[in-house]
Amino acid sequence: MFIYNVTIQVDHSIHEQWVEWMKNKHIPEVMQSGCFSEYRFLRLLEIDESEGFTYSAQYHAESKADYNRYIEIYAPALRQDATNTWGDHFIGFRSLLQVVN
Numbered sequence: 001m002f003i004y005n006v007t008i009q010v011d012h013s014i015h016e017q018w019v020e021w022m023k024n025k026h027i028p029e030v031m032q033s034g035c036f037s038e039y040r041f042l043r044l045l046e047i048d049e050s051e052g053f054t055y056s057a058q059y060h061a062e063s064k065a066d067y068n069r070y071i072e073i074y075a076p077a078l079r080q081d082a083t084n085t086w087g088d089h090f091i092g093f094r095s096l097l098q099v100v101n
Contacts (some may be wrong), residue, residue, distance in 0.1 A: 001099040002067050004059040007044075009052045011089040018086060027057065029078060036061050036071035052090075058095075067096060068090070 010018050027039060036059040044054040061067040082090070 002061045002064055002072070003097040003099065004061060004067055005095045005097055006057045006059075006092055007054065007095075008057070008092040009054045010089055011052045014086060014089045015053050021085065022055070022057065026078065026082065029081075030057075030059060030070075030074070033070050033074040034065045035059075035074065060061065 022041060027041060030036065031039060038060045040056075040058045042056045042058070044056060047054055059070075059071070
């Protein structure tokens with residue numbers, strides 16, 4: 001299994017609206033791609049929040065092919081939607097993790 005992790009720092013000025021957008025729009029759209037079997041939406045704690053709050057959205061893919069399909073077909077439009085909606089009030093970075101049993 002693979003976990004696509006997106007860590008996002010969100011400006012205080014949009015924080016509450018952004019969380020609602022993530023829960024009600026963005027995450028459901030990512031899941032509708034059919035590339036992921038489950039997700040977790042988490043807030044990072046015990047870190048400096050002077051520049052904003054930090055969250056992690058983790059999407060579980062059964063295979064690397066599912067992840068690749070998401071990145072190639074769905075990710076560009078969803079990333080653009082986030083930029084169009086929130087501008088430069090957030091920053092994020094992405095990583096791919098493999099579950100080791």
